[in-house]
Amino acid sequence: MYTLLIVDDESIAVRGMKQGIVWSDLAITEILEAYNVKQAKQLFANHQIDIMICDIEMPGQNGIELLEWTRTHYPDTVSLFLTAHADFTYVQKALQLGSFDYILKPVKHEQLKDITGQAVLQWKKNEEKKTFSVLHKQYVQQWEEQLPHLIERFWQELLGERVLPKSKQIAAKLQQLNIPLTLDDQVLPILISIEMWKEEFNARDEEIMEYALRKTASELMLASWPGTVIQDRNGINLLLIYVKPTDPIIRDEVQKICEEYIRYCNQYFKCSLSCYIGESTKITEIPGMYSDLLVMERNNVSASNKVILANEQLQVRPFFDSSATSFPVMDWIMLFELGRKEELLEQMTESCTYMEQKSGFCKEDLESMHTSILFLLFSVFHKKGLSVYEAFPSKQLIDSTINIRTLEQFRTWMYKVISQGIGHFMLHAKEESEIVIKTKKYISEHIHQEFSREDIASYVFLNPSYLSRLFKKETGISLTDYILKERMNEAKRLLVQTEMKISQIAESLGYMNLSHFITMFKKVNGATPMNFRKKIQ
Structure with missing residues (x-):
């Protein structure tokens, strides 16, 4: 499992260390011998050496020079030194170069086996550190690669x-x-x-x-x-x-x-x-x-x-302007859409109490909060393509302030309207909205004309980007893909039921470029218009 190299210029010493110790107890399965630095370097070139036991004093290059060389070329090898003299200068140099330990000659086999066992443990620790370092580097790299996505997720969660x-x-x-x-x-x-x-x-x-x-x-x-x-x-x-x-x-x-x-x-x-x-x-x-x-x-x-x-007034502001009120209308809209009736009514009640305590209740305060609630209802229902008047009689909303003269009457009206409105909204909001129905109707009626997403948005009185998100959220398909699908379905119908030329069909569906029409048809249906018509016939 481990390879040991013994380097000593005395062959008797090498043989004694090799044969006098049961190296298999330390999981050392291969023992190599070298009698000088040159031989040791050759063995390093041909074998993976885990542990090296080396004499310091040898003819030619000594053990210190070999250790300097191994530190540069084979830093994973754990080295032990043998010396016949307790010369502190040698010992100090060896330790500075990273020698695991040193042993004075003559060597006692039990002592050598014990220290070599510790060297094996050190080798294991070094390998574990190296493995951990590699894994840590990989994890750091993965973290850095994922960091932009994690930052985006943080903001998504915070905003949502x-x-x-x-x-x-x-x-x-x-x-x-x-x-x-x-x-x-x-x-x-x-x-x-x-x-x-x-x-x-x-x-x-x-x-x-x-x-x-x-x-x-x-x-x-x-x-x-x-x-x-x-x-x-x-x-x-x-x-x-x-x-x-x-x-x-x-x-x-x-x-x-x-x-x-x-x-x-x-x-x-x-x-x-x-x-x-x-x-x-x-x-x-x-x-x-x-x-x-x-x-x-x-x-x-x-x-x-x-x-x-943000502080710029837009030319078109549907229904009511919430900026004219002092109420947290946007928070109310959020709670309404989530169906959190009790929390919404609690906030509205707090607003009533605040008005009453601040300056006394008056007609202007009542009308201001009444307008805010109407803004909430019309905004939320319109966003989902629902009609407010399907949930409320018009007199219950618009004419309500005529018959409400006290704060208690207003609170009663407010509780009724919010409860009724949330109930209707939560029941019908999951259905396909009126906006999506109108959008599909427009596409169907104008399938033989050239039109854009902006044209559809103008038809349903919505911002183009908002319409696209609403359509995909409700139908599961993008508005662009839906238009393409409907046009290609109409193209298939014309190919089957009429004798129109392919170029005429393309032109009737708003495609002035025949090549582009053929490309889009094949992309959707898996065949060119000509091959599709032949297959049907």
């Missing part, structure tokens, strides 16, 4: 959590992942909303293009500041700039770089997109700012290829 983890947990995670932030620092979020691709892509190609957009954002927009670019669990692209109190971010500079990024993407990635810039926010408060950016994107149905700031 309905209840934030404790500050200590966040601080520990920041340190563990080497994210250069503390709890006193801030983060500036920028939502990158892809509105429309100017070329036709399938779902896989879109993912590749979005990856390229994120890489470009990282290279272009993070050249001046530390940060990261992630994609959240809903497929939303988000750039996070790390902000230190000593080095505040100038938003005008960020806006200019975002504008440059949009122009670059327009030119090289054949897409239109907008950037929604939030406010610099503490890490523990970033989910709230992130929700505000999502609302901004959802409410934007007119501006394209624009940089939009």
Whole structure:
């Protein structure tokens, strides 16, 4: 199992050590002999030597010189030295060069066997350390390779959590992942909303293009500041700039770089997109700012290829403007969507109590909170493609303030509306939404016309990026792939039921390039249009 080399210029001494000890007790199965340094080096070249017992004083090169050589060329070998003189200079030199131990001649076999056994144990330890070092290096490499994914997952969990983890947990995670932030620092979020691709892509190609957009954002927009670019669990692209109190971010500079990024993407990635810039926010408060950016994107149905700031008023703001109220409407929306009725009603009741204690209850306060609740209901139901009026008679919502004159009456109305609204929402939200139904209807009615994702978004009054995410979330297929599938299904129908030329079919489905049509047909159906028609006939 182990190989031992004995080096001594006295052949009798070598034979005595070789034959006088039962080396198999130490799992030493091969014993090699050398009578000078030259012979020893030759044996090293042809064998793996684990343990070496070497005399210091030999003619020509001595044992010290051999040890220097082995330290350089065979550092794993564990060496023991023999010497006839207790010369401290030799001993000191040998120990400096890494000799495991030294023994004075004449050698007692039991003593030599015992020390050699210790040398074998040292060799084992060295091998274990070496193995551990290799494994540790591999794990470090794997960790470094996975670190970007772990950082992205950290932000995904932080942004997606309905209840934030404790500050200590966040601080520990920041340190563990080497994210250069503390709890006193801030983060500036920028939502990158892809509105429309100017070329036709399938779902896989879109993912590749979005990856390229994120890489470009990282290279272009993070050249001046530390940060990261992630994609959240809903497929939303988000750039996070790390902000230190000593080095505040100038938003005008960020806006200019975002504008440059949009122009670059327009030119090289054949897409239109907008950037929604939030406010610099503490890490523990970033989910709230992130929700505000999502609302901004959802409410934007007119501006394209624009940089939009968090405090900027959009031209189109559906239903009601929550910014005019002092209530945590976005938190209420989150609780409503999760069906957490008791927690939502508790927060709303606290808001009523706060208003009452602060300045007394008045008509303006009631109307303000009434508007906030209406904003909540219309926003959540519209987002899911549901009609509010299927859940409530119009008088129960719009005309409610006419008959409500006291805070107690308002609370009664509030409890009833929220309870009824959550019950209806949770029952119907899992069905295919009206938005998706309208989208499919539009595609079916315009299948023989040229149209884009932006055209569909305008038809259903939604932001193109938001529509794409909603469609895929509900149907399991991307909007682009669905349009392609429907067009190819219509192409198959025309190939089977009509005598139209393939070029005419392609043109009728909005494909001006016949070659592109044939390529897409084969990609979806596994055969060219001509082969498909022959097979059917």
